Amino acid sequence: MILLTEEELNPEALTEKVRHTSNGAVVTFLGTTRDHSEGRAVRYLEYEAYAPMAERELKRIAAQVQQRWGIRHLAIAHRFGRLEVGEVSLVVAVGSEHRAEGFAACQYVVDRIKEAVPIWKKEVFEDGEVWVGMEGQPQTIQGERGRP
Amino acid sequence: MMRVIVKLFALYRDLAGTAEVSLELAAGATVADLGREMRRRLPRLPREPYPLVVAVNQEYVDDEHLLHDGDEVALIPPVSGGGR
Numbered sequence: 001m002i003l004l005t006e007e008e009l010n011p012e013a014l015t016e017k018v019r020h021t022s023n024g025a026v027v028t029f030l031g032t033t034r035d036h037s038e039g040r041a042v043r044y045l046e047y048e049a050y051a052p053m054a055e056r057e058l059k060r061i062a063a064q065v066q067q068r069w070g071i072r073h074l075a076i077a078h079r080f081g082r083l084e085v086g087e088v089s090l091v092v093a094v095g096s097e098h099r100a101e102g103f104a105a106c107q108y109v110v111d112r113i114k115e116a117v118p119i120w121k122k123e124v125f126e127d128g129e130v131w132v133g134m135e136g137q138p139q140t141i142q143g144e145r146g147r148p
Numbered sequence: 149m150m151r152v153i154v155k156l157f158a159l160y161r162d163l164a165g166t167a168e169v170s171l172e173l174a175a176g177a178t179v180a181d182l183g184r185e186m187r188r189r190l191p192r193l194p195r196e197p198y199p200l201v202v203a204v205n206q207e208y209v210d211d212e213h214l215l216h217d218g219d220e221v222a223l224i225p226p227v228s229g230g231g232r
Contacts, residue, residue, distance in 0.1 A: 048157055052206050053203055109211040117227065118157070118203070131225065134158070136160060
């Protein structure tokens, strides 16, 4: 299942969804929001999604995982909107027959999400903000909302 | 002539001051043509990546992709990545 939501994620419920008697392993990844980045204290984060395309790309990743490792039980949930430090932004849960493909598939999904899925993260500090992945660029115009 | 909607996100939207631009292009225009026109209109767009990463109707496309009237185009800023 694929889920894109502004609501708080429920890792336990998502993990439960990929349990099946044919699976000997369940691998769950949680992406959590850190309180620091590049030596600066993070106040909160904002995730922005190009939702229809993000869902399509997530479905594509799920299909790739099914084809490559025979995974039939997969749950991906990505949260967007404002997240406080210490919250869960991403859950990837994989049910597999054996643990090797479960670990591999889970890592693949997470890595691909961070490469190809149009969801962007903004870190907000006391004295500025930055869109992750675009740190080299001037972040604001007209001096609004703090200096880069 | 044809008209497309160009959606902007994240840093691009912040720099442009708008989430959406309506663009009129000549028939037969490609994504490369659109990229040039967007950079002309929004000189603050970062130089990298070059060319811009673009999606048309929610699919990644390359620079040679031909645009059609009514296409939904999006400029895709670099995705987070994060440290591994």
